Amino acid sequence: MTEHSPQPAHGAERPPGAAEADRPGSILLYTTGLVFALLLTGASFLVSQTHLLWGPGVPAGLAVLAIAQMGVHLVFFLHISTGPDNTNNVVALAFGLLIVTLIVSGTLWIMAHLDANMVPVSAIMEMTR
């Protein structure tokens, strides 16, 4: 590449939360995000309060709606995108998600077993008597 890139220096990076430069549509982006978030929140309340979904499927439905809404917040409010100027932010996010998954799944796994195998307090009182 001999000719100069038309991008400014560090055009290949964009801080998280900052809208793409030279794009006036930022307010439109925030408003779209707000509308999506309102719809998803409304759907969550609807799913939890009505019998729209099959009973045992409600937690899964709520989880899907919550994850979708988090995605909406990330894309429309935090301006995280898959664009090449955003790679660093996405990699950091992916690492954060990895740690969150490890902590949550590990805690649930270990603590649920401990919880299930724990001797009830009343039984301990019996033994020490």
Place this chain on the structure above:
Amino acid sequence: MSAQAAALDPGAQAAVHVHSGPAPVRIVVAYGFWIFLLSDIILFSALFASYAVLHGHTAGGPSGRELFELRHVGVETLSLLFSSYTCGLALYAAERRQLRAFYVCAALTFALGATFLALELQEFAGLIARGAGPSRSAFLSAFFSLVGLHGAHVTTGLLWLTFLVAQIAHRGPRDFVLRRLLCFSLFWHALDIIWVALLSLVYLMGAR
């Protein structure tokens, strides 16, 4: 080679980096703050996991189904969501040096955040008055630490916003103030993301 293609080609991207020196302060600051926010989310994930384990252990006390009022929680959710929206608009206005619009949006952000906090404190006070305080059961300890930590973050955010508005009023929308405002908006949006998880896991599932 177009700008898009240059950015996609790894070799060309490396060339851009070689010639451009250290990254601008704005990128370094916001990226560092983004990493801090992710660590904050990891902190919350530990509390979420312990809540998920302990939510059934009511020790004969009241369960979520008896305690949570979804209408109250709905208003809290809406105030926090709209406050996130006006926070984005405030950042947009400040970056374009539209100070009047910035003050209006910042005031709205503060008012909506304060509404959320007031409703949450009202809920906590109501629970404690009913004898369902944090020491009542493992479920309530987990509930108060998880929701209370989020509330403490919102309180910090409100103080930070006040500080930033005072700084803009005194020093004008200079670069270093705008960097802090960008970090604040990241913080505020991240709190809303955590609230989405809280709303679904604690309130909507708990009230069923």
